[in-house]
Amino acid sequence: MxxxxxxxxxxxxxxxxxxxxxxxxxxxxxxxxxxxxxxxxxxxxxxxxxxxxxxxxxxxxxxxxxxxxxxxxxxxxxxxxxxxxxxxxxxxxxxxxxxxxxxxxxxxxxxxxxxxxxxxxxxxxxxxxxxxxxxxxxxxxxxxxxxxxHTAVDADWMSSNPDYYVHAAPGVSPPYDPNRYMPSGIAYGRDPYSGAWPDTAQLNYWxxxxxxxxxxxxxxxxxxxxxxxxxxxxxxxxxxxxxxxxxxxxxxxxxxxxxxxxxxxxxxxxxxxxxxxxxxxxxxxxxxxxxxxxxxxxxxxxxxxxxxxxxxxxxxxxxxxxxxxxxxxxxxxxxxxxxxxxxxxxxxxxxxxxxxxxxxxxxxxxxxxxxxxxxxxxxxxxxxxxxxxxxxxxxxxxxxxxxxxxxAPVFHSGAWRYLTCSDFDGTSWRLMAWSWSMGSEKRLVVVNYSDTKGIARVRIPDVAGSGNVVIHELFSDETYTRSASEMRDSGLVVVLEAWQTQIFSYP
Structure with missing residues (x-):
């Protein structure tokens, strides 16, 4: 073969x-x-x-x-x-x-x-x-x-395939600018906003x-x-x-x-x-x-x-x-x-x-x-x-x-949705929220990305059931009983300290 x-x-x-x-x-x-x-x-x-x-x-x-x-x-x-x-x-x-x-x-x-x-x-x-x-x-x-x-300046191609590299423009005679070129005229690697990287040789993509x-x-x-x-x-x-x-x-x-x-x-x-x-x-x-x-x-x-x-x-x-x-x-x-x-x-x-x-x-x-x-x-x-x-x-x-x-599979195969944090006491702007759902598996993520406590209502449209339901906060391992209709309509009230994250499992 x-x-x-x-x-x-x-x-x-x-x-x-x-x-x-x-x-x-x-x-x-x-x-x-x-x-x-x-x-x-x-x-x-x-x-x-x-x-x-x-x-x-x-x-x-x-x-x-x-x-x-x-x-x-x-x-x-x-x-x-x-x-x-x-x-x-x-x-x-x-x-x-x-x-x-x-x-x-x-x-x-x-x-x-x-x-x-x-x-x-x-x-x-x-x-x-x-x-x-x-x-x-x-x-x-x-x-x-x-x-x-780029490659290293002592790469194999430097001797076997020098045409793979950018050279000083034709008509530019040696000695070449040492801040841009090697003595051979091959350019050092760089990007359009940096100086030369003198351990590298610039490849020619033309x-x-x-x-x-x-x-x-x-x-x-x-x-x-x-x-x-x-x-x-x-x-x-x-x-x-x-x-x-x-x-x-x-x-x-x-x-x-x-x-x-x-x-x-x-x-x-x-x-x-x-x-x-x-x-x-x-x-x-x-x-x-x-x-x-x-x-x-x-x-x-x-x-x-x-x-x-x-x-x-x-x-x-x-x-x-x-x-x-x-x-x-x-x-x-x-x-x-x-x-x-x-x-x-x-x-x-x-x-x-x-x-x-x-x-x-x-x-x-x-x-x-x-x-x-x-x-x-x-x-x-x-x-x-x-x-x-x-x-x-x-x-x-x-x-x-x-x-x-x-x-959990829901974070990889589920559907993601951005959720709005509604005002509760004037501090809801400190919080961000989104959800993941995959069949009956659902997660709510709420992050306080600020240095002061924040409170908000987070409306979760896909909460299932009627009456009271149990939700589970996964970082603290605490459970809460909340009204399913309230979570859907006016929103779940969440209270987060500075820089705190809560992730809930909900029905």
Missing amino acids: TRLVVLFLALIGMSLAFQWQSHPTIIELSARPYLYKLSRQTGRSITTLSQIPDSELDMFAASGIHAIYLMGVWSLGPFGLHRDQTDPDLIRGYAQVLPGYTTDDIIGSPFAITHFSCNSQLGSDADIGHLRDRLHARGIALILDFVPN NPDLRTAQVNNLLKIATLADGVRCDMAMLELNSIFAQTWGGELRPSKYPAPTSEFWRDAIRAVKAKNPTFVFLAETYWDGTVEALHACGFDFLYDKDGLYNQLQSGYLDNLRGYIANMNFTYMAHFVENHDEVRAIAGFGSPARADAAAAVAITLPGMRFYFDGQWEGKKNKLDVHLRRSADEAVNVPVQQFYSKLLNITD
Whole structure:
């Protein structure tokens, strides 16, 4: 049997073996720091993905996790690591987030990739496949990175395929501007608003051969995983790429493409693996809509929900929640790029309230490793650990309950409805509410996203029955008897302290 046939059968087998959950719950694990953490916790060396204990995977399954996004599994080169260990600006940053760090703690950026094969520090491609199979046995998907914009400056393609990269415009003579180009004239990676990223080399998406090579990389990833998280996916949109690199490329031999790379790439991968999921990191106006039109299944809700939760302007937040199509958005309150939720939102209570909003809306529910323990120290992507800190027990208890509550099928297969909080004593504006329903299974979510107690009436049109009915508040495990007709007509009266969340089961 030829290798191509074997590959095709493997893809078919994968698509049949795993089915994605609606509104999936995922957690991001930074691969090398995660193994280092496990080694410290267990007291034994865990150096490959195949050595992750079954107990860890069982814990994720029991927590209601449907997918693990394993960040940073691909091969890196010595250039990036040397730079990360010697660059003065980076070193100052390490000292701030990890006082007392050592050179051994600096492991190199996972976004300066030499080629899409497993980093030897984590094992091999076979170890990735083995982990995927173990996750599948627990009903969990595996998501890996795809970094489309650039490679490491010492990537394989730099010598084998230099035409895959953006070069200084024809007619520009050396020496080239060192803030934009390498001595060879190949451009450093960047976006239209940043300076150069000097550990990376910029790929040329006007070169059709590069596009084909990147589709092949995605097809390879689709043999190892169930989905891909695409780093800064908006940079490959034709309009943004032209904005960034049109000055170099318009005088070149490459004309601007007439089709979007992402539309072509997603179509090619899904033709072989229809269940493969594409998750886009994206921000800036208009890019969510453009990338969704290209076929992305989920997109970061950064400019929308995350920024609205950060700002705290409740009218804007309510308007966004009431009117946004959330089914294809990935909601989070922290990830490897953002500060920890407790640091970003200012207190554990507000961070918990923000998480309750993000995790109970339709779409992908996105956690980051350490979030459940209430960590406040950032894990820098160049480092293998963050500063040590004790578990925040109240935060850990909150997430234990939230994970258990939102693991119920109604939060994944049910219908979502935004509900209005009517005035009771002039403080209803502090509260937001929505419901989930699936047959007789129903949930009401009410969040006080403010620093003062609020009271409101929440009208719940689909309450069943007549006379008095019993409702169950799931965080406190308390039950209440209320009038079904009153809940339908004038509304259930809810009283929430600052930053408090209540989730009710009702008939």
